[in-house]
Amino acid sequence: MRKLALSDEILMSVEKPARYIGGEYNSIMKKKEEIAVRFCMCFPDVYEIGMSHLGIQILYDMFNRREDTWCERVYSPWPDLDTIMREKNIPLFALESQEPVKDFDFLGITLQYEMCYTNILQVLDLAHIPMKSEERKKGEPIVIGGGPCAYNPEPIADFFDIFYIGEGETVYAILLELYKEYKHSDMSRREFLIKASNIPGLYVPSLYDVCYNADGTIADFGPKYSDVPEKILKQTVVDMTSVSYPEKPIVPYMKVTQDRVVLEIMRGCIRGCRFCQAGMIYRPARPKDVSILKQYAENMLAASGQEEITFSSLSSSDYPSLPELTDCLIEKMNNEHVNISLPSLRIDAFSLDVMSKIQDIKKNSLTFAPEAGTQRLRNVINKGLTKENIMDGSLKAFLGGWNKVKLYFMMGLPTETYEDIEGIASLSEEITELYFANIPKEKRDGRVMVTASASYFVPKPFTPFQWAPMIEPSEFIKRAYYVKDKFREAKNHKSLKFQYHEADITILEGLLARGDRKLCDVIYDVYRSGQIYDAWTEYFHKENWENALKAHGIDIGFYTYRERSVDEKLPWDFIDIGVTKEFMKREWERAKSEQITPNCSQKCSGCGAAKFGGGVCFEAKN
Amino acid sequence: MKLRIKYLKLGNLKFIGHLDVMRYFQKTIRRAGLKVSYSKGYSPHQIISFAAPLAMCITSDGEYFDGEFDEISTSTEMTEALNTFGVPELHVSECVLLPDDAKNAMSVVAASDYRICFYALSEDKSDQAQHILDKLKAFYEQEEIIITKKTKKSEKEENIKPGILDIEIRDNSIYMMLSTGSSYNLKPELVMEALYQYAGIPYNFFDFHIHRIETYMEDENGGLMPLYKAGRNFG
Numbered sequence: 001m002r003k004l005a006l007s008d009e010i011l012m013s014v015e016k017p018a019r020y021i022g023g024e025y026n027s028i029m030k031k032k033e034e035i036a037v038r039f040c041m042c043f044p045d046v047y048e049i050g051m052s053h054l055g056i057q058i059l060y061d062m063f064n065r066r067e068d069t070w071c072e073r074v075y076s077p078w079p080d081l082d083t084i085m086r087e088k089n090i091p092l093f094a095l096e097s098q099e100p101v102k103d104f105d106f107l108g109i110t111l112q113y114e115m116c117y118t119n120i121l122q123v124l125d126l127a128h129i130p131m132k133s134e135e136r137k138k139g140e141p142i143v144i145g146g147g148p149c150a151y152n153p154e155p156i157a158d159f160f161d162i163f164y165i166g167e168g169e170t171v172y173a174i175l176l177e178l179y180k181e182y183k184h185s186d187m188s189r190r191e192f193l194i195k196a197s198n199i200p201g202l203y204v205p206s207l208y209d210v211c212y213n214a215d216g217t218i219a220d221f222g223p224k225y226s227d228v229p230e231k232i233l234k235q236t237v238v239d240m241t242s243v244s245y246p247e248k249p250i251v252p253y254m255k256v257t258q259d260r261v262v263l264e265i266m267r268g269c270i271r272g273c274r275f276c277q278a279g280m281i282y283r284p285a286r287p288k289d290v291s292i293l294k295q296y297a298e299n300m301l302a303a304s305g306q307e308e309i310t311f312s313s314l315s316s317s318d319y320p321s322l323p324e325l326t327d328c329l330i331e332k333m334n335n336e337h338v339n340i341s342l343p344s345l346r347i348d349a350f351s352l353d354v355m356s357k358i359q360d361i362k363k364n365s366l367t368f369a370p371e372a373g374t375q376r377l378r379n380v381i382n383k384g385l386t387k388e389n390i391m392d393g394s395l396k397a398f399l400g401g402w403n404k405v406k407l408y409f410m411m412g413l414p415t416e417t418y419e420d421i422e423g424i425a426s427l428s429e430e431i432t433e434l435y436f437a438n439i440p441k442e443k444r445d446g447r448v449m450v451t452a453s454a455s456y457f458v459p460k461p462f463t464p465f466q467w468a469p470m471i472e473p474s475e476f477i478k479r480a481y482y483v484k485d486k487f488r489e490a491k492n493h494k495s496l497k498f499q500y501h502e503a504d505i506t507i508l509e510g511l512l513a514r515g516d517r518k519l520c521d522v523i524y525d526v527y528r529s530g531q532i533y534d535a536w537t538e539y540f541h542k543e544n545w546e547n548a549l550k551a552h553g554i555d556i557g558f559y560t561y562r563e564r565s566v567d568e569k570l571p572w573d574f575i576d577i578g579v580t581k582e583f584m585k586r587e588w589e590r591a592k593s594e595q596i597t598p599n600c601s602q603k604c605s606g607c608g609a610a611k612f613g614g615g616v617c618f619e620a621k622n
Numbered sequence: 623m624k625l626r627i628k629y630l631k632l633g634n635l636k637f638i639g640h641l642d643v644m645r646y647f648q649k650t651i652r653r654a655g656l657k658v659s660y661s662k663g664y665s666p667h668q669i670i671s672f673a674a675p676l677a678m679c680i681t682s683d684g685e686y687f688d689g690e691f692d693e694i695s696t697s698t699e700m701t702e703a704l705n706t707f708g709v710p711e712l713h714v715s716e717c718v719l720l721p722d723d724a725k726n727a728m729s730v731v732a733a734s735d736y737r738i739c740f741y742a743l744s745e746d747k748s749d750q751a752q753h754i755l756d757k758l759k760a761f762y763e764q765e766e767i768i769i770t771k772k773t774k775k776s777e778k779e780e781n782i783k784p785g786i787l788d789i790e791i792r793d794n795s796i797y798m799m800l801s802t803g804s805s806y807n808l809k810p811e812l813v814m815e816a817l818y819q820y821a822g823i824p825y826n827f828f829d830f831h832i833h834r835i836e837t838y839m840e841d842e843n844g845g846l847m848p849l850y851k852a853g854r855n856f857g
Binding site: 001002004007008009011012017018021023025251253254255301302303304305306307337339359360 | 633634635637638639641642645646648649650651652653655660664665666678679707708709711827828
């Protein structure tokens with residue numbers, strides 16, 4: 001029996017002890033004496049969230065296929081255990097071996113959202129690993145970050161030894177070989193890091209210098225040494241079909257957020273929405289072969305015993321063989337009691353047909369993501385969804401028996417006016433009108449309900465909106481109230497609902513998303529003031545951030561409300577994602593002149609991602 | 623066809639809750655490819671039901687669930703399948719076929735056997751444990767064993783003696799048989815708390831380990847028998 005790191009007494013005094021015991025079905029145990037490299041993968045949030053993340057499952061599987069490597073997992077201890085571990089000085093441990101993370105060779109941290117940054121420091125601190133890269137010595141773990149937030153790693157540059165820019169399947173093998181050489185020789189930590197910085201896709205922040213202009217913008221950024229590369233090329237898997245995939249997913253004992261088999265059907269997106277970072281950084285769109293996917297689905301359901309399966313991709317409706325794949329799964333559903341949980345699909349005859357086969361339409365709602373209230377603004381953001389699409393889809397849905405519709409919007413988009421946000425209310429109202437006009441009284445089953453929700457737009461690096469200003473939180477709230485009033489005034493107000501997001505957390509997300517190295521000290525101080533779990537409203541304390549920003553003389557407006565010039569050096573300019581800055585500038589101009597750009601399957605717009613030699617760019621040319 | 627399955631709950635899995643155990647077996651049955659029956663409708667679920675839930679931090683050799691199956695093979699094959707596709711800490715030990723008119727496991731549970739052993743934590747603690755063991759006989763010979771149950775609103779006194787069907791010491795461990803189930807449910811930790819109080823020692827749940835040995839139901843003659851005796855091996 002594995003000895004647990006925590007005593008019975010501690011485990012019984014915290015909420016959900018199953019978060020900390022490991023031993024889940026399909027988790028991997030190895031003999032540490034036979035292992036050359038011990039890798040600990042971390043999702044810096046609570047177990048239930050972290051266990052639901054596909055990326056870690058992919059890397060966990062990939063590392064554990066290697067005989068010389070044992071990959072384990074760790075998640076952020078919940079605040080109740082956090083307090084106990086500090087009081088009793090218990091070092092943070094990995095779930096599988098229950099051994100301290102500080103004894104590992106690598107600590108890999110996935111960066112999925114900005115508001116987990118204080119949890120990164122929590123994990124390092126609880127693990128008794130020095131929080132700053134410069135304080136770590138040979139023998140202490142190499143701390144490596146990856147995931148979407150690694151595309152602007154500068155606000156957390158001090159805390160990481162290496163950032164892996166791009167998809168994890170490509171160069172880890174090279175890094176592990178280099179590490180083994182370092183571990184068993186007198187190579188210094190710095191020498192190791194310099195060599196690592198020469199592996200494509202790896203960014204070692206301590207090897208770069210940045211200097212600023214008097215106005216706070218970046219004057220210069222570059223490597224400190226001549227043998228360190230100036231640009232970091234994003235890593236891309238070219239052949240999605242032959243890359244390894246976790247066919248024996250870990251099955252948690254406790255209920256986690258994503259309690260089902262996740263089948264990745266495509267990486268990247270053809271759409272080119274101008275606010276969407278994922279749509280740019282994962283270019284080109286690369287669908288997986290449908291026959292492989294059917295095999296994976298079969299194997300994963302059998303190996304996990306899960307009763308439900310879902311698809312993962314940025315836009316599942318654009319997956320070319322979607323009908324074939326869903327037909328295959330519906331057959332499985334009927335024969336083997338497998339539920340299919342659909343990601344949001346473009347509403348058309350096909351998706352309505354699929355949904356009516358697999359869901360109870362009375363209980364489920366249909367989701368549209370118009371993102372903006374008027375066609376003008378939808379053109380600005382290049383969201384290729386028209387009012388006709390929405391009306392047509394809604395009508396088909398109402399005739400098919402649905403009566404709940406959800407609409408997702410953003411507020412604070414570039415060029416947005418009050419007319420645009422008023423469109424959120426009028427579009428919602430028109431959908432209810434459509435219902436009353438087309439569904440006769442005797443066929444109405446329950447009340448038609450249209451729920452619109454508005455999030456607060458955050459401009460992200462590597463999008464055409466990376467130069468755009470964010471609106472101030474007070475203005476967001478003002479606009480939200482304005483829309484709320486319009487909903488109240490509406491004729492069918494009883495069938496309409498409007499919700500909007502938390503503004504205080506989002507503005508900090510905006511700060512961190514486009515921040516620079518000056519923010520490292522701020523994040524450090526915020527953590528020192530006791531702040532963790534920022535993404536959880538009940539643990540988020542705005543004052544901790546306000547105090548730290550003030551102490552360091554940081555003006556949040558400089559990073560958020562300011563429109564950047566296209567000539568300004570951006571903190572993330574040293575990363576090459578394939579999509580060129582020229583393309584981004586072009587798109588920013590087209591946005592301002594309300595011009596749409598065709599998607600990748602309609603016409604190549606020469607974004608630059610074709611240089612990776614795969615996916616939709618390649619297929620389009622054949 | 624209705625089967626009754628007996629399983630163990632051991633080791634670190636004493637930290638997973640009752641709902642987690644249910645979810646575990648739902649998935650293990652699927653991995654093992656057993657033909658469990660499903661309910662009808664949009665979200666069909668497996669027709670299985672669990673007997674007396676076990677509190678967190680207690681291990682067991684005698685847990686049960688009943689399941690309705692469309693197809694069955696043999697007791698041995700089905701037990702092996704569940705163990706091959708499961709974890710050793712939730713080992714399946716029996717799989718029997720119930721008569722068609724059998725009541726479900728949850729409703730028939732009448733009693734449970736427990737073993738409580740003290741951890742050898744320190745010399746002081748060992749002396750304390752010995753003192754508690756010495757007091758057991760007198761404790762049980764009391765006419766009434768009164769405990770105070772605190773709820774949010776009030777305090778209530780209760781005589782738990784009728785719930786203690788038997789209690790004795792063997793090999794420095796306390797063995798007790800307690801009423802379990804819907805008619806009267808007495809938890810072993812409550813008996814321990816009363817015993818500590820009687821011995822004049824501050825109660826600490828972490829001084830000892832509780833293990834459920836078996837779960838019982840009434841037999842035809844009003845006696846007790848383990849739940850699996852209601853069925854028979856098949857195939």
